[in-house]
Amino acid sequence: MEQSKTRPSATEVNPDSFGQCPLPITEHATVQLSHGSGGKMMSQLIDQLFLWAFDNENLKQLDDQAVLTMNDGRLAFSTDSFVIDPIFFPGGDIGELAVNGTVNDVAMCGARPLYLSAGFIIEEGFPLQDLKRIVVSMSTAATQAGVAVVTGDTKVVNKGKGDKVFINTAGIGVIEHDHNISSHNLQPGDLLLVNGSIADHGMAVLSRREGLAFEIPIESDTAALNGLISEILNAGQGSVHAMRDPTRGGLASTLNEFAANSEVGIRIRESKLPLKPAVAGACEVLGLDPLHVANEGKLVVAVARDRAQAVLETMRAHPLGKDAALIGEVIAEEAGRVSMQTRIGAWRIVDMLVGEQLPRIC
Numbered sequence: 001m002e003q004s005k006t007r008p009s010a011t012e013v014n015p016d017s018f019g020q021c022p023l024p025i026t027e028h029a030t031v032q033l034s035h036g037s038g039g040k041m042m043s044q045l046i047d048q049l050f051l052w053a054f055d056n057e058n059l060k061q062l063d064d065q066a067v068l069t070m071n072d073g074r075l076a077f078s079t080d081s082f083v084i085d086p087i088f089f090p091g092g093d094i095g096e097l098a099v100n101g102t103v104n105d106v107a108m109c110g111a112r113p114l115y116l117s118a119g120f121i122i123e124e125g126f127p128l129q130d131l132k133r134i135v136v137s138m139s140t141a142a143t144q145a146g147v148a149v150v151t152g153d154t155k156v157v158n159k160g161k162g163d164k165v166f167i168n169t170a171g172i173g174v175i176e177h178d179h180n181i182s183s184h185n186l187q188p189g190d191l192l193l194v195n196g197s198i199a200d201h202g203m204a205v206l207s208r209r210e211g212l213a214f215e216i217p218i219e220s221d222t223a224a225l226n227g228l229i230s231e232i233l234n235a236g237q238g239s240v241h242a243m244r245d246p247t248r249g250g251l252a253s254t255l256n257e258f259a260a261n262s263e264v265g266i267r268i269r270e271s272k273l274p275l276k277p278a279v280a281g282a283c284e285v286l287g288l289d290p291l292h293v294a295n296e297g298k299l300v301v302a303v304a305r306d307r308a309q310a311v312l313e314t315m316r317a318h319p320l321g322k323d324a325a326l327i328g329e330v331i332a333e334e335a336g337r338v339s340m341q342t343r344i345g346a347w348r349i350v351d352m353l354v355g356e357q358l359p360r361i362c
Contacts, residue, residue, distance in 0.1 A: 038249025039353030064105040076111035079170035085360035091219030095134035099141035107226040111173035118152040123162035145224035186262035188332035191308040195321040202293035216278035223297035235314035239304035252291040268328030
């Protein structure tokens with residue numbers, strides 16, 4: 001990250017200028033929905049405000065989690081907030097999503113998630129039966145993922161000052177290997193694998209929100225991936241260089257972050273992307289690019305070429321990876337660029353999302 005080299009350290013920040021960014025975040029004077037899209041505007045907001053204000057080496061990594069060294073060991077720590085609308089959707093709900101999302105963020109560096117916190121912001125008048133349903137869903141998801149919710153917080157806001165319920169979860173896990181698994185660690189020659197069909201979650205949420213009915217129902221892919229990741233690491237034998245779950249901003253944003261952080265080029269092939277026919281049809285009807293649609297039970301793995309086949313076979317043998325596919329490769333040329341060969345053989349640039357396709361998606 002070249003920009004981070006020129007930012008002042010925390011000790012150099014003038015308190016009187018706090019909140020006055022050294023560069024304009026956007027042309028807007030107020031926060032826009034696009035600032036939370038997982039795309040370019042969100043990246044700009046993080047880089048030019050939050051990184052500038054909280055400047056430190058751990059934060060600069062911009063991975064799904066911070067990797068912290070403590071007592072000669074390493075911990076992974078992550079936090080996430082969930083504001084999804086609707087809170088109940090085909091294949092899941094906000095509670096299950098909150099647990100799975102943070103478990104996955106902790107696990108993407110190869111950590112074993114152990115403990116979660118849960119913070120609730122609840123709107124006055126929210127039905128207690130719905131709250132119970134959410135909490136039971138969280139409990140079930142935590143048990144299935146092998147983690148414990150060990151602390152939390154509850155706040156209630158006046159009716160009309162919130163939207164039903166928002167949940168924040170933070171997670172801690174232990175790293176029991178010596179490998180560097182990070183978006184900064186992709187190597188030319190690496191192959192890129194994804195564990196299954198993309199865009200399921202975003203289209204499931206949108207279909208419920210808009211009251212759309214498709215011939216084949218679309219369900220969210222929300223799932224805790226730590227079990228699958230453990231098997232991937234065993235099969236990779238130290239050759240797994242990066243992992244990330246493509247949530248907000250979809251697969252396109254994840255691949256662009258990989259390319260930028262590792263200063264490499266990435267090439268993928270449209271014909272290799274796993275995409276369910278119903279999801280592809282829904283995206284086409286609604287004019288959405290599935291590469292930009294959120295996922296909640298998928299991960300992208302960059303692995304050395306000589307271990308890629310073993311990792312792919314391992315993924316396909318797992319219930320959460322039976323539709324895994326090899327979608328592309330990492331190259332030394334075209335640093336920072338992601339390109340895709342279309343089904344007709346032409347190549348096009350795959351950029352990060354600029355605006356907000358689907359607000360309140362996670």
